[in-house]
Amino acid sequence: MPLLDVKDLSVTFSRRGQRTVRAVDGVSFAVEAGEVVGLVGESGCGKSVTSLALMGLLPKQKGVTIGGSAMFGDTDLLQTDERSMRDIRGRDVAMIFQDPLSSLNPVVPIGIQVTEVLTRHRGLTGEAARKEAVELLNRVGIPDPSRRLKEYPHQLSGGMRQRALIAMAVACAPKLLIADEPTTALDVTIQAQILELLRELVRESGTALIMITHDLGVVAGMCDKVNVLYAGRVIESARRKPLFADPRHPYTNGLLGSVPRLDSGKGERLHAIRGSVRDVLPWPDGCAFAPRCDQRVEACVGEPPALVEDIHRHAYRCVNPESRTAEVPS
Amino acid sequence: MIRFIVRRLLQLIPTLFGLSILLFIWLRRLPGGPETAILGERGTAEMRAQIRANLGLDEPILVQYGRFMQRMLKLDLGTSISTKREVTTEFLERFPGTVELTVTAMIIAIGVGIPLGYLAARKRGSLLDSLSVGGSLIGICVPVFFLAYVLKAVFSENLHLFPSSGRQDPTIGATRITNFFVLDGLMTREWDAALDALWHLILPGIALASIPLAIIVRITRASVLEVLSEDYVRTAQSKGLTERTIRSRHILRNAMLPIVTVIGLLTGGLLSGAVLTETVFAFSGIGAFLYEAISNRDYPVLMGFIMIIAIFYVLVNLLVDFSYSLIDPRVRVR
Numbered sequence A: 001m002p003l004l005d006v007k008d009l010s011v012t013f014s015r016r017g018q019r020t021v022r023a024v025d026g027v028s029f030a031v032e033a034g035e036v037v038g039l040v041g042e043s044g045c046g047k048s049v050t051s052l053a054l055m056g057l058l059p060k061q062k063g064v065t066i067g068g069s070a071m072f073g074d075t076d077l078l079q080t081d082e083r084s085m086r087d088i089r090g091r092d093v094a095m096i097f098q099d100p101l102s103s104l105n106p107v108v109p110i111g112i113q114v115t116e117v118l119t120r121h122r123g124l125t126g127e128a129a130r131k132e133a134v135e136l137l138n139r140v141g142i143p144d145p146s147r148r149l150k151e152y153p154h155q156l157s158g159g160m161r162q163r164a165l166i167a168m169a170v171a172c173a174p175k176l177l178i179a180d181e182p183t184t185a186l187d188v189t190i191q192a193q194i195l196e197l198l199r200e201l202v203r204e205s206g207t208a209l210i211m212i213t214h215d216l217g218v219v220a221g222m223c224d225k226v227n228v229l230y231a232g233r234v235i236e237s238a239r240r241k242p243l244f245a246d247p248r249h250p251y252t253n254g255l256l257g258s259v260p261r262l263d264s265g266k267g268e269r270l271h272a273i274r275g276s277v278r279d280v281l282p283w284p285d286g287c288a289f290a291p292r293c294d295q296r297v298e299a300c301v302g303e304p305p306a307l308v309e310d311i312h313r314h315a316y317r318c319v320n321p322e323s324r325t326a327e328v329p330s
Numbered sequence B: 001m002i003r004f005i006v007r008r009l010l011q012l013i014p015t016l017f018g019l020s021i022l023l024f025i026w027l028r029r030l031p032g033g034p035e036t037a038i039l040g041e042r043g044t045a046e047m048r049a050q051i052r053a054n055l056g057l058d059e060p061i062l063v064q065y066g067r068f069m070q071r072m073l074k075l076d077l078g079t080s081i082s083t084k085r086e087v088t089t090e091f092l093e094r095f096p097g098t099v100e101l102t103v104t105a106m107i108i109a110i111g112v113g114i115p116l117g118y119l120a121a122r123k124r125g126s127l128l129d130s131l132s133v134g135g136s137l138i139g140i141c142v143p144v145f146f147l148a149y150v151l152k153a154v155f156s157e158n159l160h161l162f163p164s165s166g167r168q169d170p171t172i173g174a175t176r177i178t179n180f181f182v183l184d185g186l187m188t189r190e191w192d193a194a195l196d197a198l199w200h201l202i203l204p205g206i207a208l209a210s211i212p213l214a215i216i217v218r219i220t221r222a223s224v225l226e227v228l229s230e231d232y233v234r235t236a237q238s239k240g241l242t243e244r245t246i247r248s249r250h251i252l253r254n255a256m257l258p259i260v261t262v263i264g265l266l267t268g269g270l271l272s273g274a275v276l277t278e279t280v281f282a283f284s285g286i287g288a289f290l291y292e293a294i295s296n297r298d299y300p301v302l303m304g305f306i307m308i309i310a311i312f313y314v315l316v317n318l319l320v321d322f323s324y325s326l327i328d329p330r331v332r333v334r
Ligand SMILES: Nc1ncnc2c1ncn2[C@@H]1O[C@H](COP(=O)(O)OP(=O)(O)OP(=O)(O)O)[C@@H](O)[C@H]1O
Pocket: A013, A021, A023, A041, A042, A043, A044, A045, A046, A047, A048, A049, A050, A059, A214, A281
């Protein structure tokens, strides 16, 4: 049984006087213990909404509807009441967010922001909590941790802030860590360091990681499995190797093509995908990517294509896939 | 932190110095001069000259200012023209009542306003939210003296729950030390006197609290709503923290900054606003005295009042800055 089994997750936002937005539409994926799973897609495709839904952190108000299931062990994260979710959050499932500066409370010292998790879930207080916090900051590579504990977020560099947030997230050795674009707001060199840190933590502790990113480079470096999202749907899902070696969906192919490669010929043009995902929301009839697709055929604009899986458990949602080897839909 | 306070106190000096010059000029520029203020429109030329000489008005302006400052520093505000008593003495007798009333009103406004504004923001769109937003609008619109009359009519004259006037029941025969009646009662352990004084403060306190309460509800609601959409609140939630920790450490602490500023401004304004409420409840604070001083052109009294209000404002401001630096490390001075 997988650690987390997300089935048919859908989230819609409807507001008076506005069109209903179907931000996530029937997303299914599974995460095995200790595994790194990537969720990849352009801005606005529903990555953050997916992760917030799993954490139970979507706004609880009329107009926000969540469907499907997300089994975490025996509990369905989508059906659990707020009180029990508070016990799960930070202890079993933890999260790291995109912008480290705004994600830290500006008026509370780093130390308290770390120890409050230890107090809440591990019952550590006073000197014991402080010691553990020093230990944690050490583990995430923050130099001079005793001094840093007394400092405020604005006194730390961007990379240090993200390290501090990671320390808070791994404080209770969660079984699952969700990282929502953890490096997007950082410099390139710092990005590499933070990714290396995450990789190390995951390897050492056996924590499973859902890595949310729009950067296929990040995925190539650390994920075991990859789910490509488009307009709220998984349009391709495979283990890392087959996905990079043999992408089937034109969108995935486009994403790969828009990453500059060292081995591409001089003067060879980068392949860019036309338009943006927002142009086609809400989900129209047929394939949502069809309006931007170079391989569109007539069948693309009728029914939304079903998810088909080949013998290598490589699944994709396309009626006219890129093909090197002919596949029989199962 | 101590250096911060000392520095801010030193910064008071130029402020008060500037104010003293303004006051001095104002005194010299009175219509007809200070002698008219004393004599009224009547009075012969000789009498005027006599008074000018008595007040030292025929000396060079700098000498006059020097003497004026000297008296100010000794807290000698002169003698009231209408009561013929030392202005300082009058104030020491009357100000405590007004200060007690102001403090009561502020405690009510803060104690009710912040929780109400917080709940309204957390339960945005609920009945409670609509009621507090609507209620605060009424609170701002209704004139304070009208509310005071209504409270008095309902709660003291009809229901007899509260006394209708005065600061204390004279039959108690309480001992006076500071003229802060509640404080006096506590210091002398005359509990019944303290309680009675407190009881007299409730209705005028509520009346006076209405406007600051309404403003604090609104500013708290707006401020909390803004903080609620901040990423760090989501981070706090993602850590599974209890509602209580999230509320006090992550939401209110950040939401307090604008609230503290507004509270400071309101407190300064309340001192002068207490006058009408005092009149309705025959509350012997500074109100009635000041009213008479204005109609009688009792300039020494008015001047003293302005000076005290100014010092009060500056001190409240200092307190606001100080709490700012306690709340937000980014404005803290090393
Ligand atoms: N609270 C909300 N109310 C209404 N619509 C929302 C809300 N939150 C998200 N959406 C919509 O859901 C869609 C998906 O948003 P989401 O934040 O998940 O995108 P994303 O993939 O994380 O993009 P990015 O890379 O920019 O972070 C967007 O179209 C967004 O406008």
